[in-house]
Every structure is written in C-alpha cells, then in structure tokens.
Amino acid sequence: MKKITAWIKDYAYLFSTGAFAYFKHTPPPHYLGYTKEGKVPIVILSGVLMPWAFSKQIADHISLLGHPVYIIPKLGNNNRDIPRSAKAVREVIEENNLKNIIIVAHSKGGLISKYLLIHDDPDKRVKGVIAIATPWSGSSIAKFMPHSSVRELSPDSKIIRYLEGHPEANKKIVSIIPSFDNHVWHPKGSFLEGAMRNINVEVSGHHLVLNDKIVWNHAVEWIEKITRA
Numbered sequence: 001m002k003k004i005t006a007w008i009k010d011y012a013y014l015f016s017t018g019a020f021a022y023f024k025h026t027p028p029p030h031y032l033g034y035t036k037e038g039k040v041p042i043v044i045l046s047g048v049l050m051p052w053a054f055s056k057q058i059a060d061h062i063s064l065l066g067h068p069v070y071i072i073p074k075l076g077n078n079n080r081d082i083p084r085s086a087k088a089v090r091e092v093i094e095e096n097n098l099k100n101i102i103i104v105a106h107s108k109g110g111l112i113s114k115y116l117l118i119h120d121d122p123d124k125r126v127k128g129v130i131a132i133a134t135p136w137s138g139s140s141i142a143k144f145m146p147h148s149s150v151r152e153l154s155p156d157s158k159i160i161r162y163l164e165g166h167p168e169a170n171k172k173i174v175s176i177i178p179s180f181d182n183h184v185w186h187p188k189g190s191f192l193e194g195a196m197r198n199i200n201v202e203v204s205g206h207h208l209v210l211n212d213k214i215v216w217n218h219a220v221e222w223i224e225k226i227t228r229a
Helices: 002-021 052-063 082-095 108-119 140-144 158-164 167-172 213-228
Strands: 042-045 101-106 126-132 173-180 197-204
Touching: 002 052, 002 173, 002 197, 042 052, 042 082, 042 108, 052 101, 052 213, 082 108, 082 158, 101 108, 101 213, 108 126, 108 158, 108 167, 108 173, 126 167, 126 213, 167 173, 173 213, 197 213
Parallel strands: 042 101, 101 126, 126 173, 173 197
Antiparallel strands: none
C-alpha cells in the first residue's frame, strides 16, 4: 500500500510540476544576478524528456545561496542521446568560460554528466557531480518505452554498458538514492560503485525526490565539500 501511495504522489508531482516546467523557458534573474564571492558555478541538468525548469525548486534554492546557476538551453526537453547532450553542456561551459563547476543532475542528467567527465572535460573544468535518482546501471522500465532517448537507459543498451565500463569517473560523483524509486528498475538502483559518496535518503518517488529539503540539504552540503576539496 505504501508503494502505491508513493507512485500516486510521485506522478501527481510529475504532472503538476511538468506542466509548469514546459512553459517556463527563461530562468529567473537571480540565477546569474545574485552571486556571492567564493560560490562556484552550478550547472543544472534535468531528467529524460524534462526541461530545465523541472529542477527549478532545487536550482532556486542553490541560486539563492549565492551560486551562479546555469541551464543548458540547447537540451530543450532532454530528448537527445547522451553523447550529444554532453556536448551541449560542454558548449555552455566554454561559452561562459566556467571553471570549478559542480553539476547537479536528476536521473538521466547524471548519465550525461558522467559521459561529460569521460569525454568532454579534458581540462578538468568539472570539479564534481551531484546526481539524484540516476539509473547508473539502467532501468528495465526503459525497455517498454517507444522513445529512443528513453530506451538508451535500458540496462543492456550500449551507452549504459559503456558508462559502466568507465568507473574512473565515479570518484567525482555523489549519488543520492531515494528509498523507493518507481522509475529506476534495477537491483542496484542508483548505487554507484566507487562513487565519491552514495547517500540513501528516506524520500520516496523518482521525481518527488527533487522537491525534498532533505535532498536539497545533502546537495548543498556536498557542493560545499567539493568546493573546499
């Protein structure tokens, strides 16, 4: 019964927040206009088929602490494949000459971040990644989806196997793992072997996890730790 309730709450959040996110194209002025000294740039990446604004709540929280927050307009609704998505992130990094970046990513955004670490960060501009509910080993639910950008998240896809074959990037990643995830169908869930840290949180829901202050606090704590490292 608890899992059914969690499914219902998560999808209620998905549809209500998703409806808003699709109409929110421009980030608020404070993302780049309320920057405090010593605060590193943050890049926000949402999950598959989700625009940047689906992660707006956590992005707002981080921005109002004084971090400059960047979105990736070219990603749109995040329906590109992972390699092309990573290149779009790199373009924003170069256009804004960003350094000591921390990426805060949800779901597929974490996979994009890892690919970026492996392929598109030769000058080590990215200092760390905080990934929330990311299917590092894929998710069986993706096999049943018609869209190619979702199917690449299946456990036996080439890109998932490729990313798993590069564990050297994991040491730069913090993985936040919800107690129940209705979209990451895999025995490992969002556990990442060799990660900087795996953090289990008592929060249910693949999407609702983004709007929980427990998760926000963990994200901010690790932004600070990575900044000081």
